[in-house]
Amino acid sequence: MTFDVSRVRAAYPALSDGYAYLDGAAGTQVPAGVIEAIADAYRSGIGNAGGAFPASGRADAIVTEGRRALADLTGADPQGVILGPNMTTLTYRLADTLSRRWGPEDEVVVSRLDHDANIRPWVQAAARSGATVRWAEVDISTAELPAAQYDDLLSERTRLVAVTAASNIVGTRPDVAAIAAAAHSVGALCYVDGVHATPHVPVDVRSLGADFYATSAYKWSGPHIGTVVADPALLESLHPDKLAPAPAGVPGRFERGTAAFADLAGVVAAVEHLAALGPPPTSSAVGSGTRRQRVLAAMAAVEQYEGQLFTRLLGGLARMRHVTLYGNAARRAPTAFFTVTGYTPRQVAERLAARKINVWNGDNYAWELTGALGLRESGGGVRAGLVHYNDEAEVERLLAAVAELAPDGVP
Numbered sequence: 001m002t003f004d005v006s007r008v009r010a011a012y013p014a015l016s017d018g019y020a021y022l023d024g025a026a027g028t029q030v031p032a033g034v035i036e037a038i039a040d041a042y043r044s045g046i047g048n049a050g051g052a053f054p055a056s057g058r059a060d061a062i063v064t065e066g067r068r069a070l071a072d073l074t075g076a077d078p079q080g081v082i083l084g085p086n087m088t089t090l091t092y093r094l095a096d097t098l099s100r101r102w103g104p105e106d107e108v109v110v111s112r113l114d115h116d117a118n119i120r121p122w123v124q125a126a127a128r129s130g131a132t133v134r135w136a137e138v139d140i141s142t143a144e145l146p147a148a149q150y151d152d153l154l155s156e157r158t159r160l161v162a163v164t165a166a167s168n169i170v171g172t173r174p175d176v177a178a179i180a181a182a183a184h185s186v187g188a189l190c191y192v193d194g195v196h197a198t199p200h201v202p203v204d205v206r207s208l209g210a211d212f213y214a215t216s217a218y219k220w221s222g223p224h225i226g227t228v229v230a231d232p233a234l235l236e237s238l239h240p241d242k243l244a245p246a247p248a249g250v251p252g253r254f255e256r257g258t259a260a261f262a263d264l265a266g267v268v269a270a271v272e273h274l275a276a277l278g279p280p281p282t283s284s285a286v287g288s289g290t291r292r293q294r295v296l297a298a299m300a301a302v303e304q305y306e307g308q309l310f311t312r313l314l315g316g317l318a319r320m321r322h323v324t325l326y327g328n329a330a331r332r333a334p335t336a337f338f339t340v341t342g343y344t345p346r347q348v349a350e351r352l353a354a355r356k357i358n359v360w361n362g363d364n365y366a367w368e369l370t371g372a373l374g375l376r377e378s379g380g381g382v383r384a385g386l387v388h389y390n391d392e393a394e395v396e397r398l399l400a401a402v403a404e405l406a407p408d409g410v411p
Protein backbone atom coordinates (compact mmCIF):
# COMPACT_ATOMS: atom_id res chain seq x y z
CA MET A 1 0.00 0.00 0.00
CA THR A 2 1.30 3.48 -0.80
CA PHE A 3 0.98 6.07 1.93
CA ASP A 4 -0.75 9.14 0.53
CA VAL A 5 1.34 11.79 2.25
CA SER A 6 0.00 14.67 0.09
CA ARG A 7 -3.51 13.91 1.32
CA VAL A 8 -2.25 13.73 4.89
CA ARG A 9 -0.39 17.04 4.59
CA ALA A 10 -3.47 18.78 3.17
CA ALA A 11 -5.23 18.08 6.48
CA TYR A 12 -2.72 20.23 8.42
CA PRO A 13 -3.23 24.00 8.01
CA ALA A 14 0.15 24.83 9.61
CA LEU A 15 2.12 22.82 7.04
CA SER A 16 1.36 25.36 4.30
CA ASP A 17 3.68 28.01 5.77
CA GLY A 18 6.72 26.84 3.81
CA TYR A 19 8.60 25.45 6.80
CA ALA A 20 9.77 21.85 6.96
CA TYR A 21 8.48 20.71 10.35
CA LEU A 22 11.15 18.20 11.36
CA ASP A 23 10.58 19.06 15.02
CA GLY A 24 7.70 16.61 15.50
CA ALA A 25 9.56 14.81 18.30
CA ALA A 26 9.09 17.94 20.39
CA GLY A 27 5.44 18.31 19.39
CA THR A 28 3.47 17.86 16.19
CA GLN A 29 1.19 20.16 14.26
CA VAL A 30 -2.53 19.39 14.37
CA PRO A 31 -4.93 18.56 11.55
CA ALA A 32 -8.02 20.69 10.86
CA GLY A 33 -10.25 17.95 12.31
CA VAL A 34 -8.61 18.40 15.71
CA ILE A 35 -8.86 22.19 15.57
CA GLU A 36 -12.52 21.92 14.62
CA ALA A 37 -13.33 19.38 17.32
CA ILE A 38 -11.90 21.75 19.96
CA ALA A 39 -13.73 24.75 18.50
CA ASP A 40 -16.98 22.75 18.21
CA ALA A 41 -16.78 21.73 21.86
CA TYR A 42 -16.65 25.39 22.87
CA ARG A 43 -19.20 26.46 20.25
CA SER A 44 -21.81 23.98 21.40
CA GLY A 45 -21.58 25.11 25.04
CA ILE A 46 -19.60 23.27 27.61
CA GLY A 47 -20.07 23.19 31.36
CA ASN A 48 -18.14 21.56 34.15
CA ALA A 49 -18.63 17.79 34.53
CA GLY A 50 -21.32 16.11 36.62
CA GLY A 51 -24.09 18.72 36.43
CA ALA A 52 -27.81 18.40 35.69
CA PHE A 53 -27.88 20.44 32.47
CA PRO A 54 -26.99 19.53 28.85
CA ALA A 55 -23.75 21.54 28.60
CA SER A 56 -22.43 19.62 31.59
CA GLY A 57 -23.59 16.36 30.02
CA ARG A 58 -21.50 17.26 26.98
CA ALA A 59 -18.39 17.56 29.18
CA ASP A 60 -19.15 14.15 30.71
CA ALA A 61 -19.58 12.63 27.25
CA ILE A 62 -16.27 14.11 26.08
CA VAL A 63 -14.46 12.54 29.05
CA THR A 64 -16.03 9.15 28.32
CA GLU A 65 -15.14 9.43 24.63
CA GLY A 66 -11.62 10.61 25.47
CA ARG A 67 -10.97 7.57 27.65
CA ARG A 68 -12.34 5.29 24.92
CA ALA A 69 -10.17 6.88 22.25
CA LEU A 70 -7.00 6.61 24.35
CA ALA A 71 -7.87 2.99 25.16
CA ASP A 72 -8.25 2.27 21.43
CA LEU A 73 -4.88 3.87 20.74
CA THR A 74 -3.01 1.85 23.36
CA GLY A 75 -5.01 -1.35 23.82
CA ALA A 76 -5.98 -0.40 27.37
CA ASP A 77 -9.24 -0.59 29.33
CA PRO A 78 -11.05 2.81 29.22
CA GLN A 79 -11.53 2.50 33.00
CA GLY A 80 -7.75 2.49 33.40
CA VAL A 81 -7.15 5.70 31.42
CA ILE A 82 -5.87 8.50 33.69
CA LEU A 83 -6.12 11.95 32.11
CA GLY A 84 -3.81 14.84 32.90
CA PRO A 85 -1.98 17.84 31.50
CA ASN A 86 1.15 15.97 30.34
CA MET A 87 3.31 12.92 30.95
CA THR A 88 5.68 14.62 33.38
CA THR A 89 2.93 15.74 35.74
CA LEU A 90 1.28 12.30 35.72
CA THR A 91 4.58 10.49 36.24
CA TYR A 92 5.43 12.65 39.26
CA ARG A 93 1.95 11.88 40.61
CA LEU A 94 2.39 8.13 40.19
CA ALA A 95 5.93 8.21 41.57
CA ASP A 96 4.61 9.99 44.63
CA THR A 97 1.81 7.44 45.03
CA LEU A 98 3.82 4.29 44.36
CA SER A 99 6.82 5.32 46.47
CA ARG A 100 4.73 5.48 49.64
CA ARG A 101 5.16 1.71 49.74
CA TRP A 102 8.94 1.88 49.36
CA GLY A 103 11.54 1.77 52.12
CA PRO A 104 15.30 1.40 52.54
CA GLU A 105 15.15 -2.30 51.60
CA ASP A 106 13.66 -1.52 48.20
CA GLU A 107 15.15 -0.77 44.79
CA VAL A 108 13.99 0.91 41.60
CA VAL A 109 15.62 0.55 38.20
CA VAL A 110 15.80 3.44 35.73
CA SER A 111 17.57 3.59 32.38
CA ARG A 112 20.17 5.96 30.98
CA LEU A 113 18.26 5.86 27.65
CA ASP A 114 15.19 7.60 29.02
CA HIS A 115 13.89 11.16 28.84
CA ASP A 116 14.36 12.75 32.24
CA ALA A 117 10.61 12.63 32.86
CA ASN A 118 10.90 8.85 33.31
CA ILE A 119 14.03 9.11 35.46
CA ARG A 120 13.98 12.06 37.85
CA PRO A 121 10.51 11.48 39.37
CA TRP A 122 11.64 7.95 40.34
CA VAL A 123 15.10 9.04 41.52
CA GLN A 124 13.59 11.77 43.70
CA ALA A 125 10.83 9.51 45.05
CA ALA A 126 13.47 6.87 45.87
CA ALA A 127 15.58 9.46 47.70
CA ARG A 128 12.58 10.46 49.83
CA SER A 129 11.73 6.88 50.75
CA GLY A 130 15.31 5.67 51.24
CA ALA A 131 15.10 3.21 48.33
CA THR A 132 18.15 2.49 46.15
CA VAL A 133 18.28 3.47 42.48
CA ARG A 134 19.96 1.11 40.03
CA TRP A 135 20.83 2.12 36.47
CA ALA A 136 20.42 0.24 33.21
CA GLU A 137 23.19 1.44 30.89
CA VAL A 138 23.22 2.22 27.19
CA ASP A 139 25.81 0.69 24.85
CA ILE A 140 27.19 3.97 23.57
CA SER A 141 28.49 2.58 20.27
CA THR A 142 24.98 1.56 19.17
CA ALA A 143 22.68 3.35 21.64
CA GLU A 144 21.05 -0.01 22.39
CA LEU A 145 19.69 -0.69 25.87
CA PRO A 146 20.59 -4.39 26.23
CA ALA A 147 17.71 -6.22 27.93
CA ALA A 148 20.05 -8.92 29.26
CA GLN A 149 21.55 -6.53 31.84
CA TYR A 150 18.22 -6.52 33.72
CA ASP A 151 18.94 -10.06 34.95
CA ASP A 152 21.73 -8.59 37.07
CA LEU A 153 19.89 -5.39 38.00
CA LEU A 154 16.73 -7.04 39.30
CA SER A 155 16.14 -8.91 42.52
CA GLU A 156 13.33 -9.59 44.95
CA ARG A 157 14.05 -6.08 46.31
CA THR A 158 13.03 -4.40 43.04
CA ARG A 159 9.73 -2.55 43.25
CA LEU A 160 9.65 -0.74 39.93
CA VAL A 161 11.38 -0.71 36.56
CA ALA A 162 11.00 2.49 34.52
CA VAL A 163 11.91 2.25 30.85
CA THR A 164 11.14 4.02 27.62
CA ALA A 165 9.49 2.43 24.60
CA ALA A 166 11.62 4.72 22.39
CA SER A 167 14.41 7.22 22.99
CA ASN A 168 13.38 10.77 22.12
CA ILE A 169 16.81 11.57 20.66
CA VAL A 170 18.37 8.46 19.13
CA GLY A 171 15.09 6.63 18.53
CA THR A 172 16.22 3.32 20.12
CA ARG A 173 13.27 1.04 20.81
CA PRO A 174 14.41 -1.36 23.54
CA ASP A 175 12.91 -4.80 24.07
CA VAL A 176 10.29 -3.55 26.54
CA ALA A 177 8.41 -6.86 26.56
CA ALA A 178 11.56 -8.71 27.74
CA ILE A 179 12.35 -6.01 30.33
CA ALA A 180 8.77 -6.03 31.64
CA ALA A 181 8.77 -9.85 31.83
CA ALA A 182 12.02 -9.72 33.83
CA ALA A 183 10.45 -7.09 36.15
CA HIS A 184 7.36 -9.23 36.66
CA SER A 185 9.44 -12.32 37.39
CA VAL A 186 10.71 -10.62 40.57
CA GLY A 187 7.32 -9.10 41.42
CA ALA A 188 8.19 -5.55 40.27
CA LEU A 189 5.98 -3.18 38.29
CA CYS A 190 7.02 -1.80 34.89
CA TYR A 191 6.38 1.87 34.04
CA VAL A 192 6.78 2.49 30.32
CA ASP A 193 7.30 5.91 28.79
CA GLY A 194 5.44 5.71 25.49
CA VAL A 195 5.65 9.40 24.65
CA HIS A 196 8.12 9.01 21.80
CA ALA A 197 7.00 5.56 20.60
CA THR A 198 3.24 6.17 20.30
CA PRO A 199 3.34 8.41 17.18
CA HIS A 200 5.40 5.86 15.26
CA VAL A 201 4.26 2.29 15.94
CA PRO A 202 1.17 0.23 16.80
CA VAL A 203 0.93 0.10 20.60
CA ASP A 204 -0.46 -2.75 22.66
CA VAL A 205 0.14 -2.28 26.36
CA ARG A 206 -0.70 -5.89 27.16
CA SER A 207 1.83 -7.40 24.78
CA LEU A 208 4.42 -4.87 25.98
CA GLY A 209 3.74 -6.00 29.54
CA ALA A 210 3.48 -2.38 30.66
CA ASP A 211 1.80 -2.00 34.04
CA PHE A 212 1.70 1.73 33.32
CA TYR A 213 2.06 3.30 29.86
CA ALA A 214 2.34 7.07 29.43
CA THR A 215 1.76 9.08 26.29
CA SER A 216 1.09 12.70 25.35
CA ALA A 217 -1.37 13.64 22.62
CA TYR A 218 0.65 16.63 21.41
CA LYS A 219 3.24 14.19 20.03
CA TRP A 220 0.68 12.53 17.78
CA SER A 221 -1.29 15.39 16.23
CA GLY A 222 -3.43 16.14 19.26
CA PRO A 223 -3.60 18.92 21.84
CA HIS A 224 -1.52 19.27 24.99
CA ILE A 225 -2.99 16.48 27.10
CA GLY A 226 -1.22 13.52 28.66
CA THR A 227 -2.40 10.13 29.82
CA VAL A 228 -1.19 7.14 31.78
CA VAL A 229 -3.03 3.89 31.17
CA ALA A 230 -3.01 0.96 33.58
CA ASP A 231 -5.10 -2.02 34.60
CA PRO A 232 -8.04 -0.64 36.64
CA ALA A 233 -7.45 -3.42 39.21
CA LEU A 234 -3.91 -2.13 39.76
CA LEU A 235 -5.21 1.43 40.13
CA GLU A 236 -7.74 0.18 42.71
CA SER A 237 -4.81 -0.81 44.91
CA LEU A 238 -3.27 2.68 44.86
CA HIS A 239 -4.33 5.76 46.79
CA PRO A 240 -3.00 9.10 45.55
CA ASP A 241 -3.58 12.34 47.48
CA LYS A 242 -6.90 13.83 46.45
CA LEU A 243 -9.40 16.45 47.54
CA ALA A 244 -12.11 15.18 49.91
CA PRO A 245 -15.07 15.70 47.52
CA ALA A 246 -13.16 14.58 44.39
CA PRO A 247 -14.01 11.18 42.84
CA ALA A 248 -13.00 8.24 45.03
CA GLY A 249 -13.08 5.61 42.28
CA VAL A 250 -10.60 4.87 39.52
CA PRO A 251 -9.37 6.39 37.35
CA GLY A 252 -10.97 9.60 38.67
CA ARG A 253 -9.06 9.67 41.94
CA PHE A 254 -5.79 10.01 40.01
CA GLU A 255 -7.02 13.12 38.17
CA ARG A 256 -6.65 16.54 39.76
CA GLY A 257 -8.99 19.47 39.31
CA THR A 258 -11.09 20.23 36.25
CA ALA A 259 -10.18 18.47 33.01
CA ALA A 260 -9.39 20.32 29.75
CA PHE A 261 -12.70 19.19 28.21
CA ALA A 262 -12.43 20.95 24.87
CA ASP A 263 -8.87 19.76 24.34
CA LEU A 264 -10.03 16.27 25.19
CA ALA A 265 -12.50 16.51 22.30
CA GLY A 266 -9.40 17.23 20.22
CA VAL A 267 -7.74 14.06 21.54
CA VAL A 268 -10.67 12.02 20.23
CA ALA A 269 -10.31 13.72 16.83
CA ALA A 270 -6.56 13.04 16.83
CA VAL A 271 -7.14 9.32 17.41
CA GLU A 272 -9.72 9.37 14.59
CA HIS A 273 -7.12 11.08 12.40
CA LEU A 274 -4.57 8.35 13.12
CA ALA A 275 -7.16 5.59 12.61
CA ALA A 276 -7.91 6.98 9.14
CA LEU A 277 -4.26 6.76 8.00
CA GLY A 278 -4.50 3.08 7.18
CA PRO A 279 -5.81 1.22 4.16
CA PRO A 280 -9.31 2.30 3.06
CA PRO A 281 -12.02 0.00 4.51
CA THR A 282 -13.14 -1.18 1.08
CA SER A 283 -9.71 -2.32 -0.14
CA SER A 284 -9.31 -5.18 2.33
CA ALA A 285 -10.57 -6.48 5.64
CA VAL A 286 -7.43 -5.14 7.35
CA GLY A 287 -8.44 -1.49 7.36
CA SER A 288 -12.04 -2.03 8.40
CA GLY A 289 -13.49 -3.09 11.70
CA THR A 290 -13.38 -1.44 15.07
CA ARG A 291 -11.47 1.78 15.70
CA ARG A 292 -8.88 -0.26 17.60
CA GLN A 293 -8.33 -2.47 14.55
CA ARG A 294 -8.15 0.56 12.28
CA VAL A 295 -5.61 2.23 14.59
CA LEU A 296 -3.40 -0.86 14.55
CA ALA A 297 -3.55 -1.14 10.74
CA ALA A 298 -2.94 2.59 10.34
CA MET A 299 0.03 2.72 12.70
CA ALA A 300 1.59 -0.26 10.88
CA ALA A 301 1.29 1.77 7.66
CA VAL A 302 2.76 4.82 9.41
CA GLU A 303 5.69 2.76 10.71
CA GLN A 304 6.44 1.47 7.24
CA TYR A 305 6.19 4.89 5.57
CA GLU A 306 8.30 6.65 8.21
CA GLY A 307 10.86 3.83 8.07
CA GLN A 308 11.44 4.36 4.33
CA LEU A 309 11.79 8.12 4.79
CA PHE A 310 14.14 7.64 7.72
CA THR A 311 16.41 5.31 5.74
CA ARG A 312 16.81 8.10 3.20
CA LEU A 313 17.51 10.69 5.91
CA LEU A 314 20.06 8.53 7.72
CA GLY A 315 21.76 7.44 4.50
CA GLY A 316 22.14 11.05 3.39
CA LEU A 317 23.55 12.23 6.71
CA ALA A 318 25.87 9.22 7.01
CA ARG A 319 27.52 10.13 3.69
CA MET A 320 28.58 13.58 4.98
CA ARG A 321 32.06 13.66 6.50
CA HIS A 322 31.30 16.75 8.58
CA VAL A 323 28.33 15.03 10.28
CA THR A 324 28.57 12.67 13.27
CA LEU A 325 25.47 10.53 13.81
CA TYR A 326 24.60 9.05 17.20
CA GLY A 327 22.76 5.76 17.66
CA ASN A 328 22.43 2.77 15.41
CA ALA A 329 19.89 0.57 17.16
CA ALA A 330 18.30 -2.35 15.35
CA ARG A 331 14.78 -1.09 16.13
CA ARG A 332 14.37 2.68 15.99
CA ALA A 333 11.80 5.41 15.87
CA PRO A 334 12.56 7.73 12.91
CA THR A 335 14.59 10.24 14.90
CA ALA A 336 18.12 11.31 13.95
CA PHE A 337 20.58 12.89 16.38
CA PHE A 338 23.80 14.39 15.05
CA THR A 339 26.49 17.02 15.38
CA VAL A 340 28.17 19.03 12.63
CA THR A 341 31.91 19.79 12.67
CA GLY A 342 32.61 23.48 13.20
CA TYR A 343 29.13 24.40 14.47
CA THR A 344 27.39 24.18 17.81
CA PRO A 345 24.04 22.36 17.67
CA ARG A 346 22.34 25.72 18.24
CA GLN A 347 24.19 27.26 15.29
CA VAL A 348 23.13 24.36 13.08
CA ALA A 349 19.50 24.79 14.16
CA GLU A 350 19.75 28.54 13.43
CA ARG A 351 21.25 27.96 9.98
CA LEU A 352 18.49 25.46 9.20
CA ALA A 353 15.82 27.80 10.55
CA ALA A 354 17.10 30.43 8.09
CA ARG A 355 16.32 27.84 5.38
CA LYS A 356 12.85 27.35 6.87
CA ILE A 357 13.68 23.97 8.38
CA ASN A 358 12.65 23.31 11.99
CA VAL A 359 14.93 21.03 13.98
CA TRP A 360 15.58 20.88 17.70
CA ASN A 361 18.94 21.35 19.38
CA GLY A 362 20.29 20.59 22.84
CA ASP A 363 19.86 17.71 25.26
CA ASN A 364 16.12 17.48 24.55
CA TYR A 365 15.75 16.45 28.21
CA ALA A 366 17.56 13.19 27.45
CA TRP A 367 19.88 14.45 30.17
CA GLU A 368 21.50 11.17 31.14
CA LEU A 369 21.96 9.96 27.56
CA THR A 370 23.52 13.20 26.29
CA GLY A 371 25.81 12.99 29.34
CA ALA A 372 26.75 9.39 28.52
CA LEU A 373 27.38 10.37 24.89
CA GLY A 374 29.74 13.13 26.10
CA LEU A 375 27.62 15.83 24.49
CA ARG A 376 26.06 17.63 27.43
CA GLU A 377 28.76 20.27 27.92
CA SER A 378 29.00 21.03 24.20
CA GLY A 379 25.33 21.86 23.73
CA GLY A 380 23.91 18.40 23.02
CA GLY A 381 23.11 17.59 19.42
CA VAL A 382 20.76 18.37 16.55
CA ARG A 383 17.56 16.35 16.40
CA ALA A 384 15.62 15.84 13.18
CA GLY A 385 12.52 13.82 13.91
CA LEU A 386 10.17 12.49 11.26
CA VAL A 387 6.46 11.96 11.69
CA HIS A 388 3.85 10.69 9.24
CA TYR A 389 3.21 14.10 7.67
CA ASN A 390 6.83 14.64 6.64
CA ASP A 391 7.78 13.89 3.05
CA GLU A 392 10.76 13.21 0.81
CA ALA A 393 11.05 16.82 -0.31
CA GLU A 394 11.54 17.90 3.32
CA VAL A 395 14.19 15.25 3.88
CA GLU A 396 16.01 16.40 0.73
CA ARG A 397 15.83 20.02 1.90
CA LEU A 398 17.36 19.07 5.22
CA LEU A 399 20.14 17.08 3.57
CA ALA A 400 20.94 19.95 1.19
CA ALA A 401 21.00 22.49 4.02
CA VAL A 402 23.28 20.33 6.18
CA ALA A 403 25.55 19.67 3.17
CA GLU A 404 26.01 23.45 2.83
CA LEU A 405 27.69 23.42 6.25
CA ALA A 406 30.64 21.33 5.06
CA PRO A 407 33.89 23.19 5.84
CA ASP A 408 35.06 23.41 2.24
CA GLY A 409 31.59 23.24 0.73
CA VAL A 410 32.21 19.57 -0.15
CA PRO A 411 30.15 17.22 2.02
Ligand SMILES: Cc1ncc(COP(=O)(O)O)c(C=O)c1O
Pocket (backbone or CB within 6 Å): 025, 026, 085, 086, 087, 088, 089, 115, 117, 118, 164, 166, 167, 168, 193, 194, 195, 196, 215, 216, 226
Ligand atom coordinates in the same frame (compact mmCIF):
# COMPACT_ATOMS: atom_id res chain seq x y z
C1 LIG B 1 10.21 10.37 25.47
C2 LIG B 1 9.56 11.49 26.23
N1 LIG B 1 9.13 11.25 27.47
C3 LIG B 1 8.53 12.19 28.21
C4 LIG B 1 8.35 13.47 27.72
C5 LIG B 1 7.65 14.47 28.58
O1 LIG B 1 6.36 14.59 28.10
P1 LIG B 1 5.40 15.78 28.56
O2 LIG B 1 5.83 17.00 27.81
O3 LIG B 1 4.05 15.30 28.16
O4 LIG B 1 5.55 15.94 30.02
C6 LIG B 1 8.79 13.77 26.43
C7 LIG B 1 8.65 15.13 25.91
O5 LIG B 1 9.36 15.57 25.05
C8 LIG B 1 9.41 12.76 25.67
O6 LIG B 1 9.86 12.98 24.43
